[in-house]
Amino acid sequence: MSAELPEINANEFKKVVESRRSVRFYTKDSIPEDVMRQCLDMALLAPSSFNLQPWEFYWVRSPEKKQRLIKACLYQSTAKTAAELVVCVARRKTWRKNRKEILEKIEAGNTGIPDSHIRYYKNLIPFFYTQGILDSIGFLKSIIYYVRGIFVPTPREPVSINDMKIWAVRSSSLACENFMLALRSFGYDSCPLEFHDSSRIKRMLGLPYDAIITMVITAGKRAPNGVYGERMRLNKINFIKEV
Ligand SMILES: Cc1cc2nc3c(=O)[nH]c(=O)nc-3n(C[C@H](O)[C@H](O)[C@H](O)COP(=O)(O)O)c2cc1C
Incomplete structure (x- = not known):
């Protein structure tokens, strides 16, 4: 039996999607633990292939591990100034x-x-x-x-194993987007990072060999200089094809 559908406000969703930006500088504000937990829960509501949920989210909370993660993210400002750091891992074998x-x-x-x-x-x-x-x-x-x-x-x-990697990363990426949009809906911001040392992160988290770092996600409150200018998107005729 399906749950009753709630009232939906498309404008509120549009605001969340349109105001999500990749934030490179955060303020010193923290994110309430409850907000983080709710956002992580919403990440897990993403669709996945056969509902097999091939993802894991590592919320890096220990100060020592955070420093190691910032280093593994090559000291990018978004990682250095973030209130919270989360590593999303795709698992092709779970x-x-x-x-x-x-x-x-x-x-x-x-x-x-x-x-x-x-x-x-x-x-x-x-x-x-x-x-x-x-x-x-x-x-x-x-x-x-x-x-x-x-x-x-x-x-x-x-x-092939490579196809399985794509399979796992595909679903886990959707969970990442859920997480980032959830943060925005609470008034917080994020930045996905692929520019990192995946070997160091895997070692630090003690991950098995099939684990793939889908992305590191930084989170916090956007600083006034937090984003790099206006949002830039190329002409949509290049991307939306009606056939
Ligand atoms: C898979 C992925 C990896 C990314 N890696 C980085 C990164 O390592 N460092 C960074 O500053 N931004 C990174 N970004 C953010 C993009 O640069 C950003 O999404 C893009 O410029 C569009 O800007 P917007 O998110 O504000 O719309 C990444 C985005 C994605 C989706």
């Missing part, structure tokens, strides 16, 4: 554990998931996401997909 948990929930009670979908969890997900040693299973699947695809529409990916 689908097994998360699928098992979803199946347990399905078995425990009425989740409203249709039978066709339960079949996906039982059979198709392991088929889709197992790639084998050196992508051996993925390679066999790519042949099957190619032949089948001649006759009927067929999903072509993922068939």
Whole structure:
């Protein structure tokens, strides 16, 4: 059964989206812990492939780790002045554990998931996401997909570890955007960072080898000189194609 839909105010959402900027300088204001927790919770409400939630958010709170993270972000001003630092990690291998948990929930009670979908969890997900040693299973699947695809529409990916990386980063990026928009809705700001030393961050957080740093997100209250000028977007005819 679906939850009742709340009243929506598109203008408020537009304000959130339009006022989100990548902030490079923050004030000394802190972000209330409760706000951070609510924003992280909203990050987890992002859609994900088969609801397998291939993400983790590391809210770096220890002063010592924060300093190491700022260093790993090459002392960018947005990291140095941020009230909070969060590392979003994409996990290409947690689908097994998360699928098992979803199946347990399905078995425990009425989740409203249709039978066709339960079949996906039982059979198709392991088929889709197992790639084998050196992508051996993925390679066999790519042949099957190619032949089948001649006759009927067929999903072509993922068939390699690289595809699985894209798979995990795709969903985790959506969670990052949720997080940043949530911060803005509370009047706080953020900046996503890809310019960092991922090896150092992984070592500091003790992450396993399949972990990919999707991005580091800085957060705080925007300083008067916090953004680099007016928002710049290129002509939308380059990006929105009506076909
Ligand atoms: C994946 C990703 C990585 C980014 N990495 C950095 C970064 O390392 N340092 C930085 O200052 N800004 C970074 N940015 C912010 C972009 O420069 C910024 O989003 C872009 O200039 C558009 O500005 P706006 O976000 O204010 O609209 C990144 C943005 C994204 C989406």
